[in-house]
Amino acid sequence: MKIGFTLNGKNTFIDVDAARRVIDVLREDLEMTGTKEGCGTGECGACTILVNSESRLACLMVAAQLEGAEVTTIEGIERDGRLHPLQKAFVEHGAIQCGFCTPGMVMASIDLLSRNPEPTQAEIREGISGNLCRCTGYQKIVEAVAAAAAAKEKDGLP
Amino acid sequence: MTTVYRPGSLDEFWDMREKYGEALVFAGGTDLFVKLRALNKYPPVLIGLAGVKELQSIEELSGAVFIGAHATHTRLLSHPRIREHFPVLASALRSLGSPPIRNMGTIGGNICTASPAGDVLPPLYVLGAQVELRKKDGSRRVPIREFILGPGTTALTDGELLSGVWLKKEDSFTIHHFEKVGQRKALAIAVASLAALVTTTETGIVEKARFAWGSVGPTVVTSQDAEDALVGLPLGLKALQSIVPIVERSVSPIDDVRASAAYRKALAGNLVVRLAGRGREPLRA
Structure with a gap:
């Protein structure tokens, strides 16, 4: 087809x-x-x-x-060689360990922030509840998403 | 080789259905594609309903709400009419799968899969939902409890399509309650669940009650006896504990990988007892 x-x-x-x-x-x-x-x-x-x-x-x-x-x-989420704010936040907050769950975590977080630009910690956990991290680095992932949400607001990025 | 058709309207769908009698019909695909892959057996023809315009609407029509079969769980959850009139359904939807599963899965798919653990089913039973079944040349409405016959089996006949769900606006219950026990919070298949609608007087006396349990029988389980026994009693620990034996007689759970039958039976009763903590305020949707 x-x-x-x-x-x-x-x-x-x-x-x-x-x-x-x-x-x-x-x-x-x-x-x-x-x-x-x-x-x-x-x-x-x-x-x-x-x-x-x-x-x-x-x-x-x-x-x-x-x-x-x-x-x-x-x-497809970087722009002109610049990382997406979520990618940047994941790197800066050590939210990547083995990296296997990272692409899914980032894409799920984009969906979350598009619906809810200022999520609470609980809402972030709910937003990524369908994504498993077997390194169990959840705390840093949640911190990264929160930081990206805050930075987005500050920089007025899309 | 499999051919996948994606009709844009019911007329197109009927044509394809007639032409390919052996075709499997899918909505969100979140159950079907897992099964097909596990069996490694793909049918020659699949028909996807995502583009059928008549199956997408969520609309309020004279005291009732019609939900098109292909309304996704995410759309239902964010819909003001659903949150306002059917908090028990909204609450169950919030516990269903995960965000991407809710973006893909649909109410029609969850009904037709007819799993005893289907999360939307207990709320639809207590709300007295009717499903709309359409054929090329007509339609009928069937109460959900008559539509679901057993695990994975429904009253859908050849050439029929579940086109939507009708819910009467239900504003007379003061308590909308849903609770699910799973092995974890997200992506959990219910070990047992309870949807309950209760109306109490100002002083907390039960005027009417409806209960429906998931995952404790071959289909959703209801118990008119338990509901009747609660009427006239003050909604509290003592009254709820008094109906637990009736609840335990009503359910017929099985042992499986997730829990034992005995544990499920205990849960069915305990889920009712936990209503003791609910005040008169409707559930926040």
């Missing part, structure tokens, strides 16, 4: 089995390996991407669902 969609702002066309999982399209076919696969059953959040600005799990989507969609992965 021929499928056309926007991936990180670029028009993208693929010709794959319509039921091929989006995680496989991204990682295997398009070699965008930033998005990770953990459980493959929707329970770990490592494969979180944005589809039309909402968080989705790439392991529970099939290629046909991409038709006409605007997809953003971890590779």
